[in-house]
Amino acid sequence: NAGVTQTPKFRVLKTGQSMTLLCAQDMNHEYMYWYRQDPGMGLRLIHYSVGEGTTAKGEVPDGYNVSRLKKQNFLLGLESAAPSQTSVYFCASSSSVTGQHNEQFFGPGTRLTVL
Amino acid sequence: AQKITQTQPGMFVQEKEAVTLDCTYDTSDPSYGLFWYKQPSSGEMIFLIYQGSYDQQNATEGRYSLNFQKARKSANLVISASQLGDSAMYFCAMREPFRYGGATNKLIFGTGTLLAVQP
Numbered sequence: 001n002a003g004v005t006q007t008p009k010f011r012v013l014k015t016g017q018s019m020t021l022l023c024a025q026d027m028n029h030e031y032m033y034w035y036r037q038d039p040g041m042g043l044r045l046i047h048y049s050v051g052e053g054t055t056a057k058g059e060v061p062d063g064y065n066v067s068r069l070k071k072q073n074f075l076l077g078l079e080s081a082a083p084s085q086t087s088v089y090f091c092a093s094s095s096s097v098t099g100q101h102n103e104q105f106f107g108p109g110t111r112l113t114v115l
Numbered sequence: 116a117q118k119i120t121q122t123q124p125g126m127f128v129q130e131k132e133a134v135t136l137d138c139t140y141d142t143s144d145p146s147y148g149l150f151w152y153k154q155p156s157s158g159e160m161i162f163l164i165y166q167g168s169y170d171q172q173n174a175t176e177g178r179y180s181l182n183f184q185k186a187r188k189s190a191n192l193v194i195s196a197s198q199l200g201d202s203a204m205y206f207c208a209m210r211e212p213f214r215y216g217g218a219t220n221k222l223i224f225g226t227g228t229l230l231a232v233q234p
Contacts, residue, residue: 031220040124042206042224043160050219058221090160094220101167102210102220103150106160 001026006091006107013081013114021076021110023091030096032074033058033104034066036087043090049074050096081114088112117142119209121225128197129233135182136192136228138207148210149190150222151181155203163205166190194230202232 004025013019023032030051035043045058047066055066063085065077074093078085088111092104118141128134140149151163166174166181174181182191194201204227211221 033221040226042226043208043222044224045221048219048221056219088158092160096218096220098218101148101165103162103165104220104222105162106152109158 003027004091004093004105004107006089006110008110009108010111011113013078013112015082015114017081018077018079019081019112020078021089021091021112023074023076023093023107024072025074025091025093025105026072027093027095027105028071029093029105030071031094032068033092033094034064034074034076035090035092036060036085037090037109038087046076046089081112083114086112086114117209117211117223119207119223119225121207121228123228124226125229125231127231127233128194130199131196133193133195134197134230136194136205136207136230138190138192138225140188140190140207140209142188142209142212144212147212149181149183150208150210151179151190151192152206152208153203154206154227155200160206164192197232199232199234202230204229 033048034046049055049068052071091107094104120139147168149166153161164176180193206227207225208222
């Protein structure tokens with residue numbers, strides 16, 4: 001099992017450009033999440049999904065959109081990148097089975113720089 | 116509002132000694148879960164240990180144990196017999212209680228503690 005994978009691993013964008021980050025999981029998890037990690041601020045939730053076809057806003061959703069057309073994939077889009085979106089982006093997934101710890105499993109991260 | 120506080124930005128420990136990383140949380144809900152993750156310099160997030168608010172005993176996983184003091188709202192991570200490979204950033208996180216958003220398993224993270232193990 002690959003677990004959670006993210007593409008690309010690194011990306012440099014110019015202000016105003018758009019891009020899509022792809023997250024894929026092979027654990028049949030219902031729940032998926034996108035976080036950003038900035039120095040001194042821990043991980044902050046951007047958007048999340050509790051199932052195929054459903055998405056919801058997290059703590060810092062502005063400037064991002066997401067889609068979950070297939071259960072195993074969760075896409076994060078930046079329509080018009082800004083320097084403030086320079087960050088490391090993590091995707092995660094978790095089971096929805098009640099009574100379990102249901103820890104989140106994380107992808108390796110994508111380092112995005114917006115010039 | 117739910118909140119996780121990690122007051123130690125950085126810690127040093129000698130190899131083979133034990134170290135405690137502090138974590139306090141704020142919630143008014145009686146049902147919650149607490150997690151610790153490790154992030155080495157390579158960047159990946161590694162799940163270490165979980166403590167449920169109704170668990171009768173403190174959680175343990177190998178050299179990791181959780182000093183859970185419910186009345187003080189603290190969930191400190193104890194690493195015994197530190198190894199050089201334990202040098203990493205450590206994050207405490209709390210699962211958002213069910214009543215605030217349903218069963219989403221959303222996590223609220225602290226700002227982390229950077230641990231350096233010295234030989």
